[in-house]
Amino acid sequence: MDYVIEMLNIRKEFGSFVANDNITLQVKKGEIHALLGENGAGKSTLMNVLFGLYQPEGGEIRVKGESVKITDPNVANDLGIGMVHQHFMLVDTFSVTENIILGSEPKKGGKIDIKKAEADVRALSEQYGLAVDPTAKISDISVGMQQRVEILKTLYRGAEILIFDEPTAVLTPQEIQELIQIMKALVNEGKSIILITHKLKEIMEVCDRVTVIRRGKGIGTLNVSDTNPTELAELMVGREVKFTTDKEEAKPTEPVLEIQNLVVKDARHINTVDGLNLTVRAGEIVGIAGVDGNGQSELIEAITGLRKAESGSIKLNGKELINLSPRKITETGVGHIPQDRHKHGLVLDFPIGENMVLQTYYQEPFSKNGILNFNQIYDKARKLIEEYDVRTPDEYTKARALSGGNQQKAIIGREVDRNPDLLIAAQPTRGLDVGAIEFIHKRLIEQRDQGKAVLLLSFELDEVMNVSDRIAVIYEGKIVAIVDSKETTEQELGLLMAGSKKKEAGVTS
Amino acid sequence: MNVGRFSGVLIPLLAVVLGILVGSIVMLVSGYNPIEGYSALLYGAFGDPYYIGETIRQVTPYILAGLAVAFAFRTGLFNIGVEGQLLVGWLAAVWVGVSFELPKVIHLPLAILAAAAAGALWAFIPGILKARFKVHEVIVTIMMNYIALHVTNAIIRSVLSDKGFKSEKVHESASLRSDFLQSITDYSTLHYGIIISLIGAVVMWFLLEKTTKGYELRAVGFNQHASHYAGMNVNQNIVLAMVISGAFAGVAGAMEGLGTFENISVKGGFTGVGFDGIAVALLGGNTAIGVVLAAILFGSLKIGALEMPSSAGVPVELVDIIIALIIFFVASSYLIRLILTRLKKEGK
């Protein structure tokens, strides 16, 4: 057995938390090996150990049969291990070349030989078919090119073993196909690849073997040809997994949210939302599908008052909302589960109880004449905590101490309790475990069944297809298509998300 | 982590202990006797009614300066401009105290209010620059300190006196001094300002913890984005925080102008009260009660220090060194927490 990488019985602790509990991973030369697990299972931690960013408390690492101690990324690099990070490790203000050569700069006299560096980058880029512009600044290039720069960083240092950490999170289905081709080409050139992912379809498509990790423990290694997505999902989660949510037919009634010709500019005075039309009715869930960067975040910000809109109309039950203050919009009947729960959703250093009245503290009964009524505030908090199964020692605990899932549940409880006519959920299940995800999906459907209008924004196509009744595809700031969730496929959505038009005529509202 | 529950009190306490320890090392290394030095310190602060009176008097502006810095800190701002806000407050208080003849029940509060307004105004500028233009308040407030110094000196020379070095004495009706207090403390400069500063502490506590405005200020201090989304006007709250902070600082100046000195004189440099206020706020954990306790500590240190040159030969600056060290240790609380957890693990 020719193993190029062996991680044997690796143990990694952070304080009392055991992130990797005696995990064994063996990668053959020339294979694409998947490391599968849920969010927080310990896959990234394990790879950070391999890459030298963390030191394990126990276990052994062997590279090409020899036992090694990888004390920092330089050692990993020397051993031929390179990592393509999930969150790109790129300096925005530097050029493509500067990012690639950082730490191994070619020198002439005392200074960096930037000409040689750029030539080297060009040569490498041609050899592997990774198109980049060596002189461009990172902040000016596309996400796809940024990822190629990440890959080139590893190849520049002569990596033989490449670790890809969740590389497809920010790509369209088409770009994912391109990446798969790149990976196959790398393997043809003799490289070995470890692919960290929780996307079952990708594993089935491109990997040779898969190792499953669950809650820090290694569950087993299988040949991909011997297994299937259902089995993998159950191994990953530890129990039977339902891929679709149970829900009844939607019974939509009148329009609640009507957006017409909305235009929103970004910092560079470009229209990120470019004449957008959309309607959401009471009793339905509309999901917005699109690749990150096509205006969906700005759309949500405009509806909730966090961003100024240039022109157009946003009506809630006939009332014009456009460019009103966030408070007025909330008072009119909009609830919002924000994309970034730590940034917009909670004041982490406030007790969870005080967070529950974040939008209502100035109203009775929570305050009167400017003086807060803490009895009322904490009564309400207790009620919500129980109703929404928020696991916390008590209502006085700081929000920071709660897990992501419980923080999100608290936010949902707060928003739903205000009884909004329109509930906006932006990336509501990002970073959460399966139990929390199921809970949140149930709640969204519950709201829909109670006659609310729900607008769902998510980058996980599965979630959008599962939960929504209708799906609106956003591309370059416009809604380019609206499809029934039961009648569409991932392929169709992928094409629409990348800009190809539906065969039928135009956009429906 | 259990350490967390006690670290609120433990860390400042440890920081003080460490500061005093290092202070003794400094004394030893410089050839002084730490025991003599600290004894002189203690005596100089509490040794007899005169000293106690002086200590209480010194603590008074420290409380208010500490409240000013702490209030700003709680709302996410670093107000290093207390020195300047204090000076303009002092000037305003004395100006009112000297220029009018009114019954005490009007004159005194008026003078104090003038001081608060002046300090508030002086802090308004860095506040609005931060809110609107995102200019960091640290540099602006420091610049405003120097501007305040020169401007108040110029006004003293031209308006409050005739090219002289100090103003006239404020009228009795605007003074905080009292014969009664003087008599029980052997003719120290103790005045009624201490009551005002304690009231100030209560005001800060009530404002921040019990009112909707306080809720907003705290929220903005912790997370501007969430506050904005929750409907709060972030810019307005930033400016308000600085203005209230400046008002506290201005009143601190009034304490000096209406109580300690009963006039204002041209200054060659800063009083130091504003900078010490930063130490007080940090040590007091930015809470009202913490500030009061820390102010008492620092006031005692400063007055006690005056005794050190004559009794133990130690220069008064030693206390400044100790104070600086305490700030260091409080700021490096991560280290202290680390030591505590290490100790806890070994104790098991």
Add this chain to the structure above:
Amino acid sequence: MDFLTVLQIIIPSAIFFAAPLIFTALGGVFSERSGVVNIGLEGLMVIGAFVGIVFNLTFADSLGELTPWLAVFVAMICGAIFSLLHAVASISFRADQVVSGVAINFLAIGLTLFLVKKIYGKGQTDQIQVGFDKIDIPLLSDIPLIGPLFFANGYIPSYIAIALAFIVWYVIYKTPFGLRLRSVGEHPMAADTMGINVLKMRYIGVMLSGALAGIGGGVYATIISRDFTHATISGQGFMALAAMIFGKWHPLGAMGAALFFGFAQSLSIVGQSIPLLKDVPTVYLLIAPYVLTILALTGFIGRADAPKALGIPYIKGKR
């Protein structure tokens, strides 16, 4: 008095007032580019001024002409050592960097005055006897009109300051060290993954700032104040910080801003000799540098271009 004479008074004094600011601002660039806020530049200048004067007073008799140079050199070393406190607190102990910087300022003033009283028995030192000489730069000072204004009759350290700005620019933008330093201030985690020792780079950045601020303080005390009191350094460190921000963290920008502030400072001192300004009340000239600093910061949108990771302690493993 004609315009040329006015310039002849203002420009040389602007340059030598600016020199300490340039040194210190360059120090600030190193520290902040590596990601560490250094409010303590003021205190580090105090240390530099103190050491510069005390060394000079102590050794002037034995070292003669060389004294001021050695004094500034020792001031540089002391500045670097003192800045270690800030480095350790901010980098290893993850203290709030602004607070740590403020503590440095307190400590520097307290310590230096303590020592002055101990050594000299009074609140200020005597005046130094041996200072820096003025020179004319060969060739450049012969250029008609601008020659005598800019390149003649100037103190050597002033010219060194300007030259240093260009050297620092080269180091930061053209050398591997500079690239790595900047990466640590913009995206320390990326630098870490490329094998760069983030903590070490930040220590170097802070110590360089201490060294340069020490030089700045030493030069200021030796040329301008010629003695050391509690008021010797009064805001110059903060002005250097403002110059750095005004110059957008770029060595040449910082130098330009420092020259501008030096100009403002010199106006307040030499204003009396200039007919135009003689009648302006002193107070306006005194506050001019500070007001200009505030206006400059406001007009040039403060911290828009700061290094992205500025002020955030780097903790390995934090995601």
